[in-house]
Amino acid sequence: xxxxxxxxxxxxxxxxxxxxxxxxxxxxxxxxxxxxxxxxxxxxxxxxxxxxxxxxxxxxxxxxxxxxxxxxxxxxxxxxxxxxxxxxxxxxxxxxxxxxxxxxxxxxxxxxxxxxxxxxxxxxxxxxxxxxxxxxxxxxxxxxxxxxxxxxxxxxxxxxxxxxxxxxxxxxxxxxxxxxxxxxxxxxxxxxxxxxxxxxxxxxxxxxxxxxxxxxxxxxxxxxxxxxxxxxxxxxxxxxxxxx
Amino acid sequence: xxxxxxxxxxxxxxxxxxxxxxxxxxxxxxxxxxxxxxxxxxxxxxxxxxxxxxxxxxxxxxxxxxxxxxxxxxxxxxxxxxxxxxxxxxxxxxxxxxxxxxxxxxxxxxxxxxxxxxxxxxxxxxxxxxxxxxxxxxxxxxxxxxxxxxxxxxxxxxxxxxxxxxxxxxxxxxxxxxxxxxxxxxxxx
Numbered sequence: 001x002x003x004x005x006x007x008x009x010x011x012x013x014x015x016x017x018x019x020x021x022x023x024x025x026x027x028x029x030x031x032x033x034x035x036x037x038x039x040x041x042x043x044x045x046x047x048x049x050x051x052x053x054x055x056x057x058x059x060x061x062x063x064x065x066x067x068x069x070x071x072x073x074x075x076x077x078x079x080x081x082x083x084x085x086x087x088x089x090x091x092x093x094x095x096x097x098x099x100x101x102x103x104x105x106x107x108x109x110x111x112x113x114x115x116x117x118x119x120x121x122x123x124x125x126x127x128x129x130x131x132x133x134x135x136x137x138x139x140x141x142x143x144x145x146x147x148x149x150x151x152x153x154x155x156x157x158x159x160x161x162x163x164x165x166x167x168x169x170x171x172x173x174x175x176x177x178x179x180x181x182x183x184x185x186x187x188x189x190x191x192x193x194x195x196x197x198x199x200x201x202x203x204x205x206x207x208x209x210x211x212x213x214x215x216x217x218x219x220x221x222x223x224x225x226x227x228x229x230x231x232x233x234x235x236x237x238x239x240x241x242x243x244x
Numbered sequence: 245x246x247x248x249x250x251x252x253x254x255x256x257x258x259x260x261x262x263x264x265x266x267x268x269x270x271x272x273x274x275x276x277x278x279x280x281x282x283x284x285x286x287x288x289x290x291x292x293x294x295x296x297x298x299x300x301x302x303x304x305x306x307x308x309x310x311x312x313x314x315x316x317x318x319x320x321x322x323x324x325x326x327x328x329x330x331x332x333x334x335x336x337x338x339x340x341x342x343x344x345x346x347x348x349x350x351x352x353x354x355x356x357x358x359x360x361x362x363x364x365x366x367x368x369x370x371x372x373x374x375x376x377x378x379x380x381x382x383x384x385x386x387x388x389x390x391x392x393x394x395x396x397x398x399x400x401x402x403x404x405x406x407x408x409x410x411x412x413x414x415x416x417x418x419x420x421x422x423x424x425x426x427x428x429x430x431x432x433x
Contacts, residue, residue: 013415044422051425052390055368058279060272061289068267068293072300073260 003031008038012045111136160220248313255303267296270314273392274321280387281325283376291328295321311401318394319402322384329380367430374424382417389414 008031014020015028032038088094110116113132114123122128248269254262274295279288298320306316375383388394388402399410 009419010415013411013418016418041419041422044426045418048422048425049390049418051367051430052371052386052421053393054364055371055391056364057272057276060275061285064275064289064292065267065271067289068271068296069264071293071297072267073263 003027005031005035005038008032008035009041012042015042016046016049157220161217164217164220249308252303252306252308252313263300266313270317271296273314274317277318277321277387277392278325280372280375280391281380281383282328283372287328291321291324295324298324312398315394315398315401318388318392318398319404322388322402325384326380370425370428370430371421374421374428374430377424378417378420382413382420385410385413386417386421390418 008015008028011020011024011028015025018025020028032042111133112129113136114129123132248266251262251266251269255266271292275288275292278291278295279285282288282291295317299317302320306313310316375386378386384403385399388399389396394402396407396410399414400407403410403413405413
């Protein structure tokens with residue numbers, strides 16, 4: 001294909017935008033590579049186009065959007081510093097924050113021993129708050145300790161009862177029938193010195209009766225009372241009364 | 245495009261926030277076209293405002309079936325720019341290339357080093373000077389194609405001329421611009 005300088009100039013945009021058919025593109029390239037007049041022209045225009053493509057967009061002036069809105073939909077409500085500040089209080093964010101602060105304050109005041117039924121200004125004095133808080137902490141600690149001790153007692157009683165319930169059935173078949181009958185708590189004709197000994201001295205295979213069981217339980221409680229001096233008296237007594 | 249059409253519908257139903265959204269979406273593009281055409285920030289601001297005012301008043305005449313809202317708005321912008329050019333032709337003093345002093349511009353600077361920003365700013369100003377020396381027909385064609393990067397069909401819709409004329413104007417505009425830039429000694433890498 002015979003390509004001229006006029007054609008190059010006319011088809012330059014199509015060439016740069018890659019709109020030329022393949023054969024024309026080839027002819028264009030061939031001509032530009034050999035033409036001293038067209039080569040710098042194509043190079044300059046290519047550079048100019050690339051330059052324009054590389055230019056960033058300008059930022060919009062800050063007031064332009066507001067000016068346009070003022071000119072079209074009318075002046076907007078002017079938000080002053082104070083009105084913006086006051087408006088921020090109406091936000092859900094502020095409401096949630098206030099609620100959580102109030103809840104925390106209530107919890108702290110209650111924990112410090114403040115009496116809500118008979119409120120006194122004196123209770124809000126720092127010294128009173130400190131004293132009441134200290135008292136509350138000690139009370140909470142004592143209650144916690146007592147609760148743990150009670151749990152230990154209950155656990156001990158339950159485990160002992162479980163042992164007692166299991167013993168007669170498991171040992172029934174292993175005890176010889178010829179074994180001499182003995183009274184519970186007696187091993188060699190002597191009376192055991194302590195309940196613990198009495199407990200140890202029990203012979204397996206005895207017939208477990210209701211009275212025996214209650215004896216056992218009372219002896220367990222006595223043993224526990226000896227072993228765990230921190231036992232709650234109330235609980236032990238209650239259990240004893242229940243058993244008898 | 246569909247979102248623009250939806251916003252236009254909401255505007256026509258009296259939704260002020262939809263209009264505000266349209267203004268925010270298109271103000272940057274319109275301001276850039278105006279600035280590249282006039283080469284003056286104050287004039288570009290005033291013209292952008294006029295464009296939106298006209299769009300607001302004639303929003304009811306926009307039909308999404310005839311093309312995108314952006315194209316329609318660009319067409320309104322172009323008409324206003326041409327009117328403005330004709331109106332100010334007498335007052336305008338054509339500067340020679342030697343008198344043209346590049347103006348430092350406030351450009352998007354995200355992710356660029358200061359030296360790159362300075363170079364781009366200088367280059368942008370030189371291109372602006374060169375654009376000012378093109379005839380309005382060639383200038384608008386080059387701006388729409390190479391700065392706004394519109395398709396030929398969109399430019400054809402905006403300028404309301406046949407595609408051959410669009411191509412011819414872009415071609416002549418580019419060659420002229422390259423020649424002016426070369427005369428100015430601008431040789432971008």
